[in-house]
Every structure is written in C-alpha cells, then in structure tokens.
Amino acid sequence: MNKDKIYIEGYEVGFSVDTTGAREKKIQVASGEIVSIDERFIYKSIEPEKVKVPQCVADWYEKKKHDLNHYIWDYIYNWNHQEESEFKRWMNCSIISFQTLVNMHQFGYEVEKEKRYFVKIRATKHYIAKDGTGKIFFL
Secondary structure (H helix, E strand, O other): OOOOOOOOOEEEEEEEEOOOOOEEEEEEEOOOOEEEEEHHHOOOOOOOOOEEEOHHHHHHHHHHHHHHHHHHHHHHHOHHHOOOOHHHHHHHHOOOHHHHHHHHHHHOEEEOOOOOOOEEOOOOOOEEEEOOOOOEEEO
C-alpha cells in the first residue's frame, strides 16, 4: 500500500455530521468540485507565503512601515508631485500594488533577485564590475 501524503488545496464551504457523529468538512477544490473529508485529516496552513517584491519597493516600505496607511495615502494624494522613480513606476504599472504593500506588512516579504549581467569592453577585453559601495572597476 502506498503511504505517500497528498495535499489538496481548497476552501472550506461547509460541514456535515453523519449518524455516528463524525464531522466531515465540505471542501471546494481548485476544479470547483466539492469533496467531503473527515476533519481529523485536514491540515490547515496558517503560514501565508511571503510577498516577493523588487528592491525599490522593499526600500520604500522599510522607510514607511511605521505608519504605512498614512504614507500610502500621502503618496497617492500627492501623486503628481512625486519624483519619477522605480517605485513610482512599480505603483503605476502594478495592478495590485496596494494589496502587495499591505500583504508585505501583514505576512512579511522577500526581495526578488535581480538579473545580473556581464559587460565586456571590446577594445580592452575587460569586464566591468561594481563593488558593494557602487564603485566601478575592471576585471
């Protein structure tokens, strides 16, 4: 007999009790189907996933998190006076920017890893690199 664990993601939509008194949860799974599962076998995930955001969003959030509601309101209220920045472009292009900021506040966040490139100068055949302070040097 195969004893692999199976995890089914879904939403609780109700429950039922049989004649023996056993309670079963009614779970709606991703396909839309509703299944009955004995509640003793249900594991509820209480650890939401952290939000992944660009570095510019993490930087803005860290400066403003102590009064996030006010700073989001203030940023939008003064939208036309905000300097052009990566954060403003992100706010403008992201459909769920408000939700993302709130989720960062509630559940934590991780910074997306940015792509790295190698830049080679043809004339000298050297690569350009930056150190942690932003200084440029050649390899």
